[in-house]
Amino acid sequence: MTYISTLFPAYAEIFLLIMVSTILVVDVLIPGQTRTLTYLLVQLALLGCSLITVATHEYGVAHLFNNMFVDDLMSDVLKLLTYLSVSMMLVYSRSYLITRGLFTGEFLNLVLFSTLGMMVMISASNFVTLYIGLEILALSLYAMVALQRDSATATESAMKYFILGAMASGFLLYGMSMIYGATGSLDIQTISNVIRHGTPNVELLVFGLAFLVAGLAFKLGAVPFHMWVPDVYHGAPTAMTMFIGSAPKLAAFAFVMRILVETLQPMMIHWSGMLMVLAVLSMAVGNITAIAQTNLKRMFAYSTIAHMGFMLIGILSGSIEGYGAAMFYAVVYVLMSLGGFAMIMLLSREGFEADSLNDFKGLNQRSPWLAFMMMLLMFSMAGVPPTVGFYAKFSVLNAAVQAGHIPLVVIAVLFSLIGAFYYLRIVKLMYFDAPESHEKIYVQPDSALLISINGLAVLALGILPGALMSVCAVAVQQSLLLH
Amino acid sequence: MIFGYPLLSVAIWLPIIFGLLVLATGNDRNAPLARMIALVGAVLGLLVTIPLYTDFDRMTSAMQFVEMKEWIRHFNIHYHLGVDGISVLFILLNSFFTVIVVIAGWQVIEKRVAQYMAAFLIMSGLINGVFASLDAMLFYVMWEAMLIPMFLIIGVWGGPNRVYAAVKFFLYTLLGSLLMLVAFLYLYLHSGGSFEILDYHQLPIPLNAQILIFIAFFFAFAVKVPMFPVHTWLPDAHVEAPTGGSVVLAAIMLKVGAYGFIRFSMPIAPDASHELAGFMIALSLIAVVYIGLVALTQADMKKLVAYSSISHMGFVTLGFFIFNAYGMEGALLQMISHGFVAGALFLCIGVMYDRVHSRQIVDYGGVVNTMPVFAAFFMLFAMANSGLPGTSGFVGEFMVIMGAVKVNFWYAFAAASTLVFGAAYTLWMYKRVVFGAVANDHVKHLHDIGAREILVMAILAISVLVMGLYPLPLSEIMHASVNDLLVHLARSKI
Numbered sequence: 001m002t003y004i005s006t007l008f009p010a011y012a013e014i015f016l017l018i019m020v021s022t023i024l025v026v027d028v029l030i031p032g033q034t035r036t037l038t039y040l041l042v043q044l045a046l047l048g049c050s051l052i053t054v055a056t057h058e059y060g061v062a063h064l065f066n067n068m069f070v071d072d073l074m075s076d077v078l079k080l081l082t083y084l085s086v087s088m089m090l091v092y093s094r095s096y097l098i099t100r101g102l103f104t105g106e107f108l109n110l111v112l113f114s115t116l117g118m119m120v121m122i123s124a125s126n127f128v129t130l131y132i133g134l135e136i137l138a139l140s141l142y143a144m145v146a147l148q149r150d151s152a153t154a155t156e157s158a159m160k161y162f163i164l165g166a167m168a169s170g171f172l173l174y175g176m177s178m179i180y181g182a183t184g185s186l187d188i189q190t191i192s193n194v195i196r197h198g199t200p201n202v203e204l205l206v207f208g209l210a211f212l213v214a215g216l217a218f219k220l221g222a223v224p225f226h227m228w229v230p231d232v233y234h235g236a237p238t239a240m241t242m243f244i245g246s247a248p249k250l251a252a253f254a255f256v257m258r259i260l261v262e263t264l265q266p267m268m269i270h271w272s273g274m275l276m277v278l279a280v281l282s283m284a285v286g287n288i289t290a291i292a293q294t295n296l297k298r299m300f301a302y303s304t305i306a307h308m309g310f311m312l313i314g315i316l317s318g319s320i321e322g323y324g325a326a327m328f329y330a331v332v333y334v335l336m337s338l339g340g341f342a343m344i345m346l347l348s349r350e351g352f353e354a355d356s357l358n359d360f361k362g363l364n365q366r367s368p369w370l371a372f373m374m375m376l377l378m379f380s381m382a383g384v385p386p387t388v389g390f391y392a393k394f395s396v397l398n399a400a401v402q403a404g405h406i407p408l409v410v411i412a413v414l415f416s417l418i419g420a421f422y423y424l425r426i427v428k429l430m431y432f433d434a435p436e437s438h439e440k441i442y443v444q445p446d447s448a449l450l451i452s453i454n455g456l457a458v459l460a461l462g463i464l465p466g467a468l469m470s471v472c473a474v475a476v477q478q479s480l481l482l483h
Numbered sequence: 484m485i486f487g488y489p490l491l492s493v494a495i496w497l498p499i500i501f502g503l504l505v506l507a508t509g510n511d512r513n514a515p516l517a518r519m520i521a522l523v524g525a526v527l528g529l530l531v532t533i534p535l536y537t538d539f540d541r542m543t544s545a546m547q548f549v550e551m552k553e554w555i556r557h558f559n560i561h562y563h564l565g566v567d568g569i570s571v572l573f574i575l576l577n578s579f580f581t582v583i584v585v586i587a588g589w590q591v592i593e594k595r596v597a598q599y600m601a602a603f604l605i606m607s608g609l610i611n612g613v614f615a616s617l618d619a620m621l622f623y624v625m626w627e628a629m630l631i632p633m634f635l636i637i638g639v640w641g642g643p644n645r646v647y648a649a650v651k652f653f654l655y656t657l658l659g660s661l662l663m664l665v666a667f668l669y670l671y672l673h674s675g676g677s678f679e680i681l682d683y684h685q686l687p688i689p690l691n692a693q694i695l696i697f698i699a700f701f702f703a704f705a706v707k708v709p710m711f712p713v714h715t716w717l718p719d720a721h722v723e724a725p726t727g728g729s730v731v732l733a734a735i736m737l738k739v740g741a742y743g744f745i746r747f748s749m750p751i752a753p754d755a756s757h758e759l760a761g762f763m764i765a766l767s768l769i770a771v772v773y774i775g776l777v778a779l780t781q782a783d784m785k786k787l788v789a790y791s792s793i794s795h796m797g798f799v800t801l802g803f804f805i806f807n808a809y810g811m812e813g814a815l816l817q818m819i820s821h822g823f824v825a826g827a828l829f830l831c832i833g834v835m836y837d838r839v840h841s842r843q844i845v846d847y848g849g850v851v852n853t854m855p856v857f858a859a860f861f862m863l864f865a866m867a868n869s870g871l872p873g874t875s876g877f878v879g880e881f882m883v884i885m886g887a888v889k890v891n892f893w894y895a896f897a898a899a900s901t902l903v904f905g906a907a908y909t910l911w912m913y914k915r916v917v918f919g920a921v922a923n924d925h926v927k928h929l930h931d932i933g934a935r936e937i938l939v940m941a942i943l944a945i946s947v948l949v950m951g952l953y954p955l956p957l958s959e960i961m962h963a964s965v966n967d968l969l970v971h972l973a974r975s976k977i
Binding site: 413 | 668
């Protein structure tokens with residue numbers, strides 16, 4: 001009994017694992033096609049996780065399982081946001097998946113498994129844990145993309161995703177083994193101490209670091225390791241694209257924080273230069289290529305690449321301010337991305353994907369409210385106040401200016417100007433053009449409510465961004481300073 | 484806090500709330516209701532700003548009607564409002580024009596009425612916010628946010644080439660704004676974590692940094708003014724915008740850019756302003772002379788007035804950068820006057836466009852025969868645009884030229900050429916459109932302006948005449964603030 005009670009920082013993960021296993025079995029026993037009960041159980045599991053995460057929160061940093069696992073404020077905040085975004089994604093995609101016959105028990109279980117993977121990643125404090133978390137997530141995602149078996153594009157993109165993802169994992173493992181060779185440990189704190197106080201082989205470390213950064217860039221989708229992003233985003237069913245484009249970005253942020261900041265902070269002079277190249281290239285390629293896209297999912301894919309580049313600016317600033325800003329950016333990005341993909345699904349019908357730019361023509365005349373929500377999301381992605389996307393960019397740029405990277409800031413600003421063009425184009429299509437079809441848009445009440453909350457949240461957080469900003473800043477601050 | 488309510492907050496939020504109310508009336512079946520709510524909102528919005536004028540303390544240059552609340556603690560950003568003798572005038576001007584625009588669009592706008600009215604009301608609130616902000620981030624948010632309604636106004640209700648114009652307008656202004664944001668971030672760092680504009684005014688900054696800051700601000704404000712050579716968005720935007728949009732663009736939006744120069748560029752970087760004054764004066768004079776000549780060749784009336792606006796705004800920036808009281812006050816008067824005159828001219832063109840659906844000069848001729856009342860009003864505004872003494876157009880131009888003589892005779896000489904060119908392009912257009920024999924059937928079947936249009940024209944005509952004959956009520960308000968600004972500019976901040 002006493003042993004179990006010492007495990008309380010990991011209760012959420014344990015609970016989720018139990019729930020997944022239960023749901024896996026229960027789902028088989030439920031007859032019929034509708035998965036309503038399974039769906040409710042999944043939402044219940046996520047709710048339970050949230051409650052447990054809140055209840056087990058303690059001030060400070062708790063380590064577990066011989067330092068394999070860490071529970072700090074940053075991990076708690078990120079986990080809560082992960083549950084929230086997974087749950088939102090399920091609400092948005094339910095009717096979309098039902099009409100396509102994809103709303104199966106396997107899908108729901110894979111969602112929960114990948115959530116578990118993200119939680120492990122977020123709470124990892126050892127390279128092995130990090131890697132295990134990453135693979136739980138990645139393998140579930142590969143399977144989810146491939147779930148639509150009769151679609152050639154989905155299968156193709158799953159294949160690409162798998163091969164490139166496996167290669168990225170290889171990079172990461174190779175980098176980790178180099179670091180292990182140089183420092184003799186896989187534990188984040190030990191590595192950090194050895195680099196700081198010991199005499200590790202610097203060449204070996206930098207070599208390993210380069211591989212780690214390449215692996216991370218793969219996972220984030222930063223240029224020049226971005227090739228999988230457009231194909232996967234485009235080919236996967238929109239619900240899966242939404243999932244890939246939302247919560248995993250939070251986990252990826254945690255991943256970057258754990259590896260680059262907590263482990264390799266003393267090597268900052270080395271990695272900040274690498275990240276700068278990645279950031280500038282991502283913003284350039286992402287924003288410029290997005291202009292040429294006619295498919296909205298593909299456009300979002302390139303926009304994601306650009307956004308990840310922007311987020312990297314916060315991290316490469318190398319200050320607590322910057323990490324907080326990057327976390328804020330990631331959170332805001334997830335919120336906007338959920339809304340953007342949700343809009344594609346809301347406009348889709350059976351046998352019709354509303355993922356072409358032209359499908360948004362004249363939306364203001366068909367449904368002024370949805371058009372207004374989409375407009376808020378687009379202006380937020382473009383970083384125009386009074387939406388929250390502006391503050392995300394603002395806080396990242398502020399951190400970069402404080403770190404003395406003024407030329408980088410000017411470059412970032414110019415690329416976000418280019419980016420504004422293609423977001424504006426969507427607004428233009430919705431408001432200035434005449435609709436191509438006058439078919440009535442029917443939206444499920446739960447999705448309608450959620451997209452309204454989502455859109456208005458983008459505006460409300462833009463008017464009063466202080467609270468979320470402070471949460472991110474304090475979370476990063478505590479978990480770094482208390483270690 | 485006067486009369487128990489925070490005046491500036493009300494001036495900002497009341498139009499916005501009414502705008503949202505108008506939006507809530509839904510589709511065009513409720514258009515009459517939407518118009519009524521919009522009118523009530525605009526009139527109330529004007530009424531609440533009147534105490535800003537009557538209770539304004541003319542003796543001090545300090546900020547008045549100040550409100551301050553914490554907004555974003557993490558970045559030390561405050562909801563800090565206040566006006567001095569310069570900004571208060573523009574809040575009044577803006578609230579006044581909101582009423583005019585709502586009335587002007589009363590019958591003309593038939594599709595998506597609620598959205599049209601709401602966009603103008605929300606924009607009006609945001610523009611008041613721009614003029615009242617004393618916190619750089621609050622200013623920035625308002626400044627950027629007002630782009631969104633204007634973008635929609637041009638794009639949804641504009642002419643045939645509206646999409647091009649709307650996107651060009653948005654991207655041009657966004658480019659400038661983003662560079663301004665970088666300047667703010669630098670100042671935030673340099674001032675030890677403050678976004679207070681008034682702190683920036685006192686902050687010592689080395690010359691090379693001042694020059695960079697000045698250039699960043701220059702991009703933001705010069706695009707908005709617009710100054711040569713970043714003016715090319717304006718004729719496009721004006722031509723494609725609906726009448727109301729053109730009026731607000733000319734009367735208010737351009738002033739926001741000029742206001743930026745005197746609230747940000749000059750007091751924050753005074754040494755750079757002196758250093759780059761020659762450059763600014765050169766650009767201003769190019770605008771006055773060259774753009775004046777360009778206006779002469781226009782075949783489209785709206786384009787002609789748009790170029791005339793650029794030329795007149797050249798006077799404003801010229802007045803600022805000769806650093807004396809005549810120039811500065813003349814420039815400010817010119818800004819207000821240009822608001823009335825250009826706004827009125829766009830309304831006149833709108834009146835004709837509503838009837839004939841053409842803005843080309845060649846499609847008209849002999850309008851006076853069918854629309855005598857209208858022709859009389861148009862005549863007055865055309866005269867004011869050419870700077871005839873007795874109209875508001877004269878006061879500002881004359882003061883700026885006087886100020887320029889003190890600095891350099893040739894500046895004044897070049898600037899004064901506008902009295903010739905301005906008269907030439909405006910009156911020539913007037914002659915071709917209004918006088919002569921009735922040119923075609925369209926003109927023959929024109930009917931004169933109705934009561935609603937006469938009301939709008941009369942209000943503007945009276946304003947133009949009163950300002951031209953007795954500008955003291957305006958100049959006495961700005962006097963203390965202008966003197967203080969000039970004293971501030973004379974001190975080095977290096």
